Amino acid sequence: MYTILMLNQKGGVGKTTIADELSFALERRGKTVAFVTTDPQGGSVHEVCDDPDFAEECDFQVVDTAGVLVGGVNDWCRAANLILVPMLPSTRDMEPTLRTLDIVRESGTGAKAYVIVNNFYAYGTLDRQLVEYLEGEEVPIIAKIPRAVALSRAAAAGVSVAEYDPKSHVVAPIELLADSVLNEEEKNNG
Numbered sequence: 001m002y003t004i005l006m007l008n009q010k011g012g013v014g015k016t017t018i019a020d021e022l023s024f025a026l027e028r029r030g031k032t033v034a035f036v037t038t039d040p041q042g043g044s045v046h047e048v049c050d051d052p053d054f055a056e057e058c059d060f061q062v063v064d065t066a067g068v069l070v071g072g073v074n075d076w077c078r079a080a081n082l083i084l085v086p087m088l089p090s091t092r093d094m095e096p097t098l099r100t101l102d103i104v105r106e107s108g109t110g111a112k113a114y115v116i117v118n119n120f121y122a123y124g125t126l127d128r129q130l131v132e133y134l135e136g137e138e139v140p141i142i143a144k145i146p147r148a149v150a151l152s153r154a155a156a157a158g159v160s161v162a163e164y165d166p167k168s169h170v171v172a173p174i175e176l177l178a179d180s181v182l183n184e185e186e187k188n189n190g
């Protein structure tokens with residue numbers, strides 16, 4: 001079992017959306033995925049797995065978390081193989097995101113942490129500046145996921161965006177994210 005933790009102190013940055021879509025993308029690749037959440041509000045398309053024995057048997061465990069960090073975060077960080085920190089391309093998201101990365105570092109986890117820039121608009125000046133700033137700070141970015149209404153429509157329909165609207169411009173970036181995650185997993189096993 002390879003554990004992926006979705007983390008950001010900030011709420012509403014796309015943790016649940018990306019956790020769902022990443023899980024679907026891994027499942028499309030024939031992987032078994034246990035979708036776990038620490039968020040009592042839930043809200044995922046995937047059915048939540050609360051059986052650690054079942055999760056242990058799966059190829060991947062994707063752990064969604066609540067926006068406000070509650071107890072147990074350090075334990076989850078240490079249990080994770082990979083930590084993904086979604087953020088929105090807004091100056092308001094910078095501080096909570098950097099704080100979240102500090103929490104990851106201070107947890108003593110061996111997992112690599114990456115930022116996902118969500119709601120990314122490639123032609124937006126602020127969006128590009130934010131990415132440049134993160135790169136300057138040597139914050140690794142694993143994916144840029146564009147804004148796409150198809151994501152919330154797919155979630156409302158209870159399916160992945162690839163199934164809901166295969167032509168959506170958000171499908172390819174999600175596939176790329178899944179490929180990068182598989183790459184990390186292979187490095188881990190190799």
Ligand SMILES: Nc1ncnc2c1ncn2[C@@H]1O[C@H](COP(=O)(O)OP(=O)(O)OP(=O)(O)O)[C@@H](O)[C@H]1O
Nearest residue numbers: 011012013014015016017067119146147148149152
């Ligand atoms: N790339 C995107 N394009 C368009 N809408 C998006 C995108 N990512 C997320 N959303 C929408 O933004 C809202 C917040 O996303 P989501 O619930 O995934 O965030 P979250 O980090 O899990 O929030 P919380 O902290 O409350 O759990 C949802 O309505 C979701 O459909």
Ligand SMILES: [Mg+2]
Nearest residue numbers: 015016039043
């Ligand atoms: Mg959520």
